[in-house]
Amino acid sequence: MGIPKFFRWISERYPLTSQLITPNSIPTFDNLYLDMNGIIHNCSHPPSSENDIHFRITEEQMILAIFAYIDHLFTKIKPQKVFYMAIDGVAPRAKMNQQRSRRFRTARDTREKQEEAERKGEKLPEEKAFDSNCITPGKLHPSFQSSRR
Template sequence: MGVPKFFRYTSERYPCLNELVKQYQIPDFDNMYLDMNGIIHNCSHPDDSNPHFRITEEKIFQDIFHYLSILFQIIKPKKLFFMAIDGVAPRAKMNQQRGRRFRSAREAEKLEADAKEKGEVLPTEKRFDSNCITPGTVFMARLHEQLKYFVKHKMSTDPLWSKVKVILSGHEVSDVM
């Protein structure tokens, strides 16, 4: 959901936050905090305008893990890596998200119908339903379990990960204190 005007507030007070850095100029960071929702959505439905696009849950998980690995490799936090998946949202926010997701599902159906009218052959697999990216769904529970496994694997096999405290705040968490 975010905090209104927070980005502008921090950008005005700390202008160095918006500097473009080159690969060899990345400063040292003690902590890295990630809002996982943008990553999950980008990896699960990167091309909603393509009626031919299909993706499996396994591929979504692989893409998320790859994305996390790349980010971690670039930033190289020294002390803490905190990954947060939005927990239960207030009712009004849930209603807003649900409305937006149903509109996008309706648009996807229209794109598919238009493609069929043009004579295009569409894949037989079902499209990924982004409505399942909601706290409490089976998809989110599976993702959380896969993320826990991924983190354990990285911490036991990757020296960079083993030196850092990793916290995964999952979809079932309503407040992080």
Template sequence: MGIPKFYRWLSERYPTCSQLISFTHIPEFDNLYLDMNGIIHKWSHNEHSLQISEARMFINIFSYIEHLFEKIKPKKLFFLAIDGVAPRAKMNQQRRRRFRTAKNAEKARRKMILKGEDPPAEAPFDSNCITPGTEFMAKLSNHLRYFINKKITDDASWRGVVIVLSGHETPGEGEHKIMEYIRHA
């Protein structure tokens, strides 16, 4: 959902933070902060079908992280923040959205049956799994830790950078965790 008016505040205070750059000349950056939930949602859906394997999802997510790291080349810090348990005020909003998502998925399934189409034998990925504390998020966090350790071991450009993973088990939304880290750095 984001922090209300954050982008406007950021772009007014730091006008050069949002600008078109050519891929032939990318400026140098000390730090790269990623709010991972947008990335997780983007790469957990397949454009061509309803179904995508968990393994493919993880590969997509890790490839995208690798792509961003290679383009930006942070010199000091790479911070990845996955949403943890949200503040109480936001929980009801999230609950409504998750119920609506599940209801819409069931409607789409019934619609396929009414049209005479066969719904997929395997249930499509439920994006409600992208929730702190779920088995999916625990697996993703474990695989992400492994991926990061492997990159540090195999890729020299990852070794000189402090890498922080704030996982789903740490309370707070990704963007709030990032701001908290910046405040205390």
């Protein structure tokens, strides 16, 4: 969810945090902190696939894309001391309820888009589409559910 106006506050207080860098002049950094939410989200369903009913990505492809992006950032920044990846834990109950309703709406919209494409006679890919609902708060991936009981 983020901290309201935090980016603005930090940018005004420390203007070099928003400084544009070129590949030839990357300064030395002691620390690299990554918020994995944006990385996972963008690698699991890239912006180009937003409303594309034909888009398919396997879990393996998504994980490889995440690793490749982290590797890209790490090799560009080359942190000297700390490399920190922040991954969200369990969300508050209100957010879980909000996400649950969003999951149901997304599933319904996807089903409607598939039915519309089939009515138009479009050929959909045979492989199953990646279910991005498995990376939302409050939903455990099936491979973890059996081990936690």
